[in-house]
Amino acid sequence: MSALSMRTRRIVKNRAFLALCLLSTSVTILILALLIMSIMLQGSHFLFNSEAINAVFAHGELSQLTKVIRWEFLTNFASRFPQKAGIYAAVIGSIWVCAICALLALPLGIGTAIYLEEFAPKNRLTALIDFNIRNLAGVPSIVYGILGLTAFTRMFGFFGSDKNSALSFGPEDAWWHIQLPFGQGLLAGGLTLMLVVLPIVIISSREALRAVPASLRQASLAIGATPWQTASFITLPAAIPSILTGAILAMSRAMGEAAPLLVLGIPVFIANTPDNLTDNFTVLPFQIFNWAGRPQESFHQLAASAIVVLLVVLICFNGVAVYLRHKLRRPMA
Amino acid sequence: MPDTQPTLSKPATAAPATSSAQPSGEKITIRAHDFNAWYGAYHALQNITLNIPSQRVTSLIGPSGCGKSTFLRWINRMNDLVPNARAQGTLQLDQDDVLERNFDVVELRRRVGMVFQKPNPFPKSIYENIAFGPRLHKRFQRSDLDALVEQSLRAAAIWDEVKDRLHNSALGLSGGQQQRLCIARAIAVGPEVLLMDEPCSALDPRSTASVEALIRELRQTFTIVVVTHNMQQAARVSDLTAFFFEGKLIEAGATDGIFTNPKNKQTEDYVTGRFG
Ligand SMILES: Nc1ncnc2c1ncn2[C@@H]1O[C@H](COP(=O)(O)OP(=O)(O)OP(=O)(O)O)[C@@H](O)[C@H]1O
Numbered sequence: 331m332s333a334l335s336m337r338t339r340r341i342v343k344n345r346a347f348l349a350l351c352l353l354s355t356s357v358t359i360l361i362l363a364l365l366i367m368s369i370m371l372q373g374s375h376f377l378f379n380s381e382a383i384n385a386v387f388a389h390g391e392l393s394q395l396t397k398v399i400r401w402e403f404l405t406n407f408a409s410r411f412p413q414k415a416g417i418y419a420a421v422i423g424s425i426w427v428c429a430i431c432a433l434l435a436l437p438l439g440i441g442t443a444i445y446l447e448e449f450a451p452k453n454r455l456t457a458l459i460d461f462n463i464r465n466l467a468g469v470p471s472i473v474y475g476i477l478g479l480t481a482f483t484r485m486f487g488f489f490g491s492d493k494n495s496a497l498s499f500g501p502e503d504a505w506w507h508i509q510l511p512f513g514q515g516l517l518a519g520g521l522t523l524m525l526v527v528l529p530i531v532i533i534s535s536r537e538a539l540r541a542v543p544a545s546l547r548q549a550s551l552a553i554g555a556t557p558w559q560t561a562s563f564i565t566l567p568a569a570i571p572s573i574l575t576g577a578i579l580a581m582s583r584a585m586g587e588a589a590p591l592l593v594l595g596i597p598v599f600i601a602n603t604p605d606n607l608t609d610n611f612t613v614l615p616f617q618i619f620n621w622a623g624r625p626q627e628s629f630h631q632l633a634a635s636a637i638v639v640l641l642v643v644l645i646c647f648n649g650v651a652v653y654l655r656h657k658l659r660r661p662m663a
Numbered sequence: 664m665p666d667t668q669p670t671l672s673k674p675a676t677a678a679p680a681t682s683s684a685q686p687s688g689e690k691i692t693i694r695a696h697d698f699n700a701w702y703g704a705y706h707a708l709q710n711i712t713l714n715i716p717s718q719r720v721t722s723l724i725g726p727s728g729c730g731k732s733t734f735l736r737w738i739n740r741m742n743d744l745v746p747n748a749r750a751q752g753t754l755q756l757d758q759d760d761v762l763e764r765n766f767d768v769v770e771l772r773r774r775v776g777m778v779f780q781k782p783n784p785f786p787k788s789i790y791e792n793i794a795f796g797p798r799l800h801k802r803f804q805r806s807d808l809d810a811l812v813e814q815s816l817r818a819a820a821i822w823d824e825v826k827d828r829l830h831n832s833a834l835g836l837s838g839g840q841q842q843r844l845c846i847a848r849a850i851a852v853g854p855e856v857l858l859m860d861e862p863c864s865a866l867d868p869r870s871t872a873s874v875e876a877l878i879r880e881l882r883q884t885f886t887i888v889v890v891t892h893n894m895q896q897a898a899r900v901s902d903l904t905a906f907f908f909e910g911k912l913i914e915a916g917a918t919d920g921i922f923t924n925p926k927n928k929q930t931e932d933y934v935t936g937r938f939g
């Protein structure tokens with residue numbers, strides 16, 4: 331075969347490969363666009379105020395601008411009547427439960443990662459732990475729900491049933507009032523979500539630590555820093571941007587989980603926000619799941635509206651993660 | 664009697680230490696005697712006997728894989744980080760037995776600074792790079808620390824280039840500047856010995872020249888051991904040269920002697936560029 335035809339063949343192959351890549355990318359983007367459009371269309375009814383939109387865009391009444399969004403949808407509790415229904419309890423519940431999850435999972439997960447990556451000896455035991463963590467990251471979240479139900483909601487029945495709790499701490503009206511077992515309360519939810527995201531936090535943090543060049547650790551040790559000082563003053567600060575990125579992505583996973591909380595048996599209709607750590611709560615994905623399961627079309631529209639809100643929150647999370655990666659990972663100026 | 668020994672002596676198996684060109688009575692900082700090192704079952708260094716005098720530049724030369732870095736990294740016990748590395752024999756720093764199991768390696772590494780092949784400044788400001796080490800070992804008043812940072816940067820001949828941007832990132836410096844910063848960082852904790860493993864091999868000729876000049880300068884204060892693959896460099900910067908080959912110390916002595924009048928055939932072949 332002549333050199334020329336070889337070259338032509340190579341060029342053709344190159345082009346074909348490029349076209350294939352472009353095709354698959356555009357299909358993905360198309361699907362995503364279709365998804366977002368159909369949800370926006372369905373969800374717009376309860377999210378936006380058609381009269382206000384008309385006033386602003388057709389008649390230029392800018393004073394109506396703030397009314398374009400139907401704020402009631404965000405500030406009302408759930409209701410049997412679609413027109414009155416809102417996601418307030420779900421939003422507050424999601425924030426609470428994610429905050430608890432973050433407070434528990436991040437220190438625990440990052441600490442574990444630091445230990446495993448920087449201090450643990452490389453032996454059979456740590457290899458086994460590593461293997462297990464990787465497997466746990468692949469366990470379906472509903473399985474963690476069952477674990478959460480036994481361990482946190484019921485506490486293996488040690489403290490009586492969750493309806494009739496045996497133990498409680500703190501004054502009834504304090505936010506830190508806790509009763510055992512946790513029942514379907516915030517703590518049970520946060521702890522269960524912690525189980526879901528812990529392997530993810532550990533794995534992403536370990537990867538972030540591993541990406542710190544060994545030469546930095548050596549430099550630090552060589553001027554007489556202890557391994558502990560090296561980890562806390564050199565390795566961890568260098569890895570923090572990537573660790574935070576991973577942590578935020580893990581939190582957006584927690585924000586979007588419905589299945590494990592479903593197993594705990596959290597309620598859908600809640601007419602008040604949680605008062606304390608073991609008070610009942612509901613979350614956005616669960617609210618969406620519930621509305622979507624109803625026969626009436628209006629509830630499907632409500633579900634779509636709530637999905638839009640959830641998506642906006644998740645996109646914000648991801649945006650922060652991307653920002654952090656670009657801003658902080660660049661060596662300090 | 665350390666003082667009457669030749670400064671650099673050949674391994675016991677070789678002919679009498681005729682190459683000991685150094686005047687006796689010189690202070691020895693690092694003393695290796697029948698020193699052996701292994702990686703797992705691999706015998707990387709065999710019966711090394713070498714005395715390194717204080718306030719001199721000693722260069723270690725030899726073909727790749729002959730164990731120069733291994734020797735260097737045992738002096739400050741950086742080889743502790745290699746899981747299956749072990750060593751036997753005598754390795755002393757000012758009479759202290761470095762290989763002793765409970766030897767305080769943190770203190771050892773404060774006394775023995777190290778400069779690596781690739782400049783490895785911390786991703787922090789120039790000031791923080793220098794201040795990091797001293798602060799680990801002692802609490803400082805701000806003004807004392809400022810003075811120490813300046814003094815270290817001056818000693819590393821980089822003060823004038825960085826004095827206006829102490830709080831900028833060290834990663835913005837050129838390779839040669841970074842390497843001198845790393846030397847300043849090592850100096851800042853007040854070591855007596857500086858180990859340098861091919862400190863110029865990642866640098867361009869001009870930066871190399873500046874680092875070499877610095878090494879010659881620092882000899883007055885520190886005991887310096889430098890590994891190099893560059894014969895001219897060894898000839899330019901070092902007072903003494905030790906030639907390693909396949910894990911053994913073949914010949915050691917005054918640099919002039921090694922380069923102009925080597926006693927050993929292998930040394931001669933190596934320094935004249937016939938192999939390696
Ligand atoms: N971490 C390690 N594990 C196992 N063997 C090693 C390790 N480090 C070095 N060795 C082996 O020990 C021998 C000496 O290595 P060393 O790095 O000391 O050589 P060197 O003289 O510094 O070489 P170079 O000039 O290429 O840097 C080599 O054969 C090398 O393969």
Ligand SMILES: [Mg+2]
Nearest residue numbers: 731732733860
């Ligand atoms: Mg080497």
